[in-house]
Amino acid sequence: MSTHHVKVNVNGAVKEADVEARLLLVHLIREDLNLTGTHIGCDTTSCGACTVLLNGRAVKSCTVFAVQADGGEVMTVEGLTSNGKLHPIQEGFHEMHGLQCGFCTPGMMLSAVALLKQNPKPTEEEIRWGISGNLCRCTGYVNIVKAVQYAAEKMSG
Amino acid sequence: MPEVHGQMGHSIKRVEDARFIRGRGNYVDDIKLPGMLYLDIVRSPYAHAKIKAIHTEKAMKVPGVAAVITGETLKAYNLHWMPTLMSDTQMVLPVEKVMYQMQEVAAVVATSRYAAADGVAAVEVDYEPLPVIVDPRKALEPGAQVLRTDKEGKKDNHIFHWEAGDKAATEKAFKEADTVVKQDLYMPRIVVASIETCGIVAKFDAVEGQLTVWMTTQAPHAIRTVVALVAGHVGLSEEKIRVISPDIGGGFGGKVPVYPGYVIAIAAAVVTGAPIKWVEDRSENIQADSFARDYHMTCEMAAKKDGKITGLRIKTIADHGYADAACNPSKFPAGLFSVATGAYDYDAAFVEVDGAYTNKPPGGIAYRCSFRVTEAVHAIERMADNTAHELGMDPAEFRMKNFIKPEQFPYKSPTGWEYDSGNYGVALQKAMDMIGYAALRKEQAEKRKRGELMGIGISSFTEIVGAGPSKHFDILGLKMFDSAEIRIHPTGKVLVRIGVQSQGQGHETTFAQIVAEELGIPAEHVKVEHGDTDTAPYGLGTYASRSTPTAGAATAMASRKIRDKARKLAAHLLEANEDDLEWERGRFFVKGSPDKGKTIQECAFAAYTNHPQGMEAGLEAVSYYDPPNMTFPFGSYICVVDIDRGTGEVKVRRFVAVDDCGNRINPMIVEGQIHGGLTMGLAPALFEELTYDENGNIFGGTFMDYLLPTAVETPNWETGETVTPSPHHPLGAKGVGESATVGAPPAIANAVIDALWHLGVRNIDIPITPAKVWTVLKEKGMALEE
Amino acid sequence: MIPAAFDYAVPKTLNEAVALLGQNPEAKVLAGGHSLIPAMKFRLASPALLVDLNRLNGLAYIREDGGWLKIGAMTREADLDGSDLIRKKYPLLADTAKTIADPLVRNMATVGGNLAHADPANDHPATMLAYGAQVVATGPKGERVIPIGEFFAGTFETSLAHDEILTEIRLPAHKAGAGGAYVKVERKVGDFATAAVAAQVTLDASGKCASAGLGLTNVGPTAIRAAQAEAALKGQPLDDANIKKAAQLAAAAAEPADDLRGPAEYKRGLIKTLTVRALRKAVERAKA
Structure with missing residues (x-):
């Protein structure tokens, strides 16, 4: 050892x-x-x-x-927020009601951040595949997809 | 009426998000106390075996290991067995034999979770395997090996018989029917698998006699009382027991039971004097925690030629594992299964359930549903479709013909429930319009000619939630009321404490909205607390969609008490007669002089600074709400599936869900709950199942094989609503957290059978896997081997 | 779930890594670790020493060289998936990489690990059989080239010696008229295949099949090369009748067992269906 x-x-x-x-x-x-x-x-x-x-x-x-x-x-x-300002993905999860119990949320957001870095304008299908390594039991993913779309829009624009 | 921010119907964003999106949630495993030790559990590889010896010496030598706890350790305190909520008993740690694979056998306490795991690996147990019973039908056969040898005089594996309805009237209805449709349906054993597993941190201060536990529980007060009752003899007293349910990463019913791990951890904290943390692994969560369903149902529906249902009969064998550790109200061993008559109007029904012991984990709990309502809805909705098909009727037309009419409410069901309100036809019509039902039927007919398989499935369910009225509903004698306590501070800001507990439902937001609605104080000025038995008023907790129907009502009632006192304060301030005041949201004013008024905030300030002589200071109220009836949310779901004849894969092309949960407090949150519920309906319909071999070895015990749908398998849910308020709930609300889980499985199963009916297929038990579908297609000569 | 204790070494060179393996019979190589670490957490594997290859330079690359596509064994699945070269010229490999586990796992998991683990449920083995690949093993005596057909010795067993490390995978370089596809049925994203078929075909000038490779995933103790099906296609037009005949032969080559994913008969049926679908797609791509 x-x-x-x-x-x-x-x-x-x-x-x-x-x-x-x-x-x-x-x-x-x-x-x-x-x-x-x-x-x-x-x-x-x-x-x-x-x-x-x-x-x-x-x-x-x-x-x-x-x-x-x-x-x-x-x-x-904990590193997503910079100088007290929320990362667009954090904003997206809040604005689009992309979380409920909050347990999968940190991992889900980081997967989304990695996805958006590779593919800044993903389609709905690409988002669904991009977060397919993360399980959520509360949201049914609909609003998580919207949260990622929100962040994509905000970051590209 | 003036608007106030966050009143009912406003989709305000959630206040709890702020901490969760920053990773600042506080879940049980996040709690760390000085000197804390970690507990890990040795589990049985056998489903049924005598324990001949447990060798702990090697484990005690593992660096960091502080103690090994066995059944004998607990026996010294008479804590090796514990009662279940259903007046049965289950082992905390075994002394003589184990009854299921993965049962707790011993526990190791160590300075880190790594050392504890090493200790577990070093414990050696000698077992003598015993014959195993996994099938509850075999368990009930005469002469079957008796499993519960601990129960003196027990001669079989039968736990209970329960029935509802009129047997003779139902027999008569079946004799007189034109058509009787019979179908066996199996609802498989599943687990809720919230993404956070279960865990506890227990701390015992021997000097003060104070026990504090942080645990993943949906019902902290009930846990406190249970601990006091079970462990009173070792000196734990209820006023010195504090149960805290911090942030909970999903509950869905799986965090209602008291698992042996919790009790062992509390015992370890008392024995070692150190704070103890136990957090189960996913494998333990799936393989040992309480399961749901496992109902073997034989269903029969009687109908007239014209499509009118005349009777329903269901005989069920329920597998409870080795102990009846269900979490039902005491008088309901089969939960609310008797709501199986559904949304349809007929006079004769008889349903019965027999519980059986097997060598499987004990249970069963609800999987995001109100006590066996999912089983009931699956039975009635699958039977409705099969009967419609058998009669050659369109399943939508069949339902429309049989629905209870709006003017029949309150409706007395043949099994004795009084449905509060409903308008079923409108919801189904809306779902049909949203999905384009007629066009889909046309498409289906054309595809069928080309040999393509497409199905349309409907589920028009009614739930029964909000347990419940104290004359019928209790858990271990504790009546199922719920509570709210409201304090208005001098500046008009509010603290609300409730007896129910969020596991993600957003109580901190929605309960503030109830106060906003009732008192006109903006929701952002209302702080909601729950989950700490030292501060929250007594309540039975959150499950069975009961938060809004019970504690939601209590919050409204407490708000109204406050409003009554505020009226007196306003009268005092305005030097007017109370009866001359009118209320508009947030303000009293003198009738006829709308500009002469006092806001609720001014009244609050006066309550502390200028209250009239003879009136008590302060502005607070408590309500313990005993609901007069259950609420009956309902909905109609339509699902379209396409079946790949080459692989048996079922693709959910579209899914429309029209829900009616009465008045919606926060539509955004309601919709989110429906999305999640639908996904937890999809899961057992197509993916999830716990299976066992004949030796009781579990299959599918990890996320490798217990298949939670990802974003890829989950369709883009389409939602709609109708609003039929509950006439007896102060807010007209009904509860919605579970509707979709209850309603979705039969819609999906019906869609698959609808695609295959013309081939002679009458049922495929859920989960409808590609292998099952392909096998059926092969049998019918329809498998495409391209 | 906590792994048992072990020693951990970061070799600076490949030779050092090989030597560490040679000195420690209980040592195991750590590549992506996404099969090994879960097994260690369940204590199904308890190596005494982990030799971490992740810090060795020069084991992650994708390049065409001397008639071969050469892939460094430590190349991550995500990098295969993200490679334009792979996407354009090696669609069978691109298909395969995309279906392995999930996007997060693919960020760590390596091509070499996927092969050397020799799990019949893994996806690369069948694909490499279809390509007629070779693997390069580096041991104390240097490199040796192993044809993929000789690599898989059994379930979780390869022909690598304990002190040999799989360092490179070589695929015949893309030629005009070649195309391939990987078609997989899995119960959900992240699952191993219920069954999958890798097909690689090369068309001659007349459009007939110059060569065909067919590999089958998770229907036997190892990935299976459907050699009879391949032979039946060679020299023939890749029309529906011949494709179906090959599918029949591929299904006959499968040795599936009943398990949670379904009965053997279903899996054999799947092989038939998926062979047809994979071949059709391969032909379509070969023509494009």
Whole structure:
């Protein structure tokens, strides 16, 4: 069992920790860094509640070891707001009623941010495919799609 | 009437969003206390086995492990068994045998969740496997192995028999019928699988005798009382028990029960003196938490040649697993299943349910529905379609012919319910207009000629929600009223505390809107709190679509009490007679002199600064609302499916949902609930099921095989509304959180059968998987192997 | 769900990685980790050492070179999916990458991992069989090239030695007249295939089938190459009758089992349907 010293840039600030090799990135984020906006919803890499951006890509942080993020950049839901101003995707979720219990919301928003970076003007179908790694039990996805469309419009224009 | 921001009918944005979109929600797993230990659970690989020995020595040597708790540990406190809500008993931790795969066997407490998991891996258990019963029909056969050997004198696996309706009258109706249509329907075992699993943080202060728990519960007060009743003998006293239900990541009924994990964690907190956190894994959530449905129904509908329904008979065998751990009102072992007569007018019905023990997890709870209403609606709506088809009638025409007419309300149903209000034909007509029903039927006929399979399915359901009137409804003796407490501060701002608990429904927004409606105070000046038993008034919690019908009504009634006192204050301020004052939203004024008035805020200020002599200061009110009746939301759904003859895949092309939940407090939130409900109706119709092999091994125990629909499988729901207020609810509202989950499955199943009826197909049990459809097509010579 | 403890090493070179594997019989390679880490969380896999390939340079690339399309084993599925070259000239591969798991998983999961895990339910194995690909294994003695037909030894078993690492995948470079398609039935997004068919055809000047490759997913202990179906197509016009005949042969080559996704008979039926659909699409693309 090896332990490792990791340095990870999380939401713009470098964080350091000594971790067991087996520590999952999601636990580094939630337990060591106390950023509890990233959630855990399953154990099979299915639900996407733990989605963060790792070096700009949306990944399920329950299926990445913290050591793998060493030297990298992580963005969590707490990093979406800048200077107190909501990210357009956060605005979109609020304005279009894209959330109910809020548990899948952080992961869903980060998937959407990654999608919009790749494809700034996605069709409805592309949005549905783009968020298909994230499960929501409350909203039926209709208003999540609208929230992403809201953000796409706002960001492109 | 002046408008006030956030009054009823306004789609204001939700106040709770602010924290959720920033990742600032506070869910159970987010709570961290100094010195907290983590609990993880050893679970049984067998569905039925004697426990010969539990070896904990290796586990105790794992670094970080503080304690291993077994059934013997709990037995010392007489806490190894606990009562269920249905007056049955279930194990907290076993001493003699395990009764289902994944049952709790022992618990490990450690300094981190990693150490706890290592400890679990190091616990060794010697089992002696026993024969397994997984089929409730076999469980009820004479001579079947008796599973509950703990129950002295128990000679079979029968739990209860329950019936409603008039058996003799129904037999007569069936004898006199022109047509009797019979169909076996199985509603599979499913789990709610909220994205947040269940969990608890328990903290016990031995000096103060104070127990504080943060837990994923839909009913914190009931939990407090249950804990006090169950653990009173070990010194837990209700005034020193505080149950906090923080932000909850979806409930849907799965967070009503008291799971063994909660009790073990509380016991561990008492035993170790350290705060304990237990959060289950998804696998545990799916495989061990309470299930829903698992109803084997034999349904019969009697009708006249002209299409008039004359009778309904349903015989059901209910699989409850090894314990009846359902969360029904005490007097209703089969919940509200007797609403199965549906939205149709006929005199004779008889429904019966027999509960059986099997080697499966105990339950069953509702899956986003009001106590077995989904099962009832599935039965009646599938039968309505099959009967219509059998008679050669269009299923829409058949329904129109049989609907209870608007002038028949309040309507006494043949199983004894009094439906409060309804206008079923209007809702169905609206759905037909929205979807273009006639054109779809034409398209279907043309496609059929070309060998293409397309189906149109209808579901015109009525629910029964809002439990409930105290003369019939209680849980463990606790009457199912609900409550609200309102305080108006001197500056006219408001604190509302309610006995129900949000799991995503948006109570912090909508309950403020009720106050805005009733008192004319803008919703943004109303703070809503819930979920903390130390501060919230006693209530039975949120499930069964009861928040609006019960606590919503209580909030309105408490507001009206405040308005009554405010009237006295206004009279005092205006030096007028109370009877000479008129109310308009937010303000009293002197009749005939509309400019002479006092706002509710001015009245509030006076309540603390200038109240008349002889009047108590302050402006507060409490209401415990005992509803006079249930509410009966309804709707009509139409679904269009296309079937791929080569693969058996069913594609939901369109789905129109017209809902009538009476007056809507926040239409945006109502629509959101309907979207979610529809998706949780789609899920069991096409995807979700828990299955077991003959040894009780569970299949589909993770999200790899327990298939929650993603955005890709979910269609773009189309919604519409009609409004038929409840005559007895102070706001005319009915509750809506579950309508769509209840109404959607038969619409989808009916659409599939509608596509296949001409081939001689009468039923495919849900979930209607591609494999099932293809197999049927193959049988009928219609599978396309291109 | 928490993995058992293990040691973790980040080799700086491929040779170092190979040496680490050689020294530790209980070591496992960490690529995308999206099959391995869930298995570790369930403690179905408990390697003593993880050798992380993610920080090695030069294992992620997509390029045409010397008559081959060469793909570095650490290339992420998302990068295949996002590659113009793949989309334009290797539609079978593009189809395949798009159907693997979900978009988030594809950001981590690698082509090499998908193959080396040798799960018959994975999508690349059938596709690579249809392409007639080769894989490059790097071991203590350097590189060796393994034809894909010799790569899969059984369920979760390959012909790689413990101290060999799959480093490159080679597909015959696109030629005029070639086209392919991957058609998959899955219960929902993110699911493994109930069954899927990979078809790759090359048309000769007269429009007849110069060569055909057919791979079947999740209908046997390994991905299956439907060799008889391929042979039946060779030299024939790819008309409906021949396509259906090939589909019949492909279905006969399948060895499905009953499971949660459906009975064996259904899966065999699916193979027939999907072979027809994949071949039709492949031909359409070959002609385009």
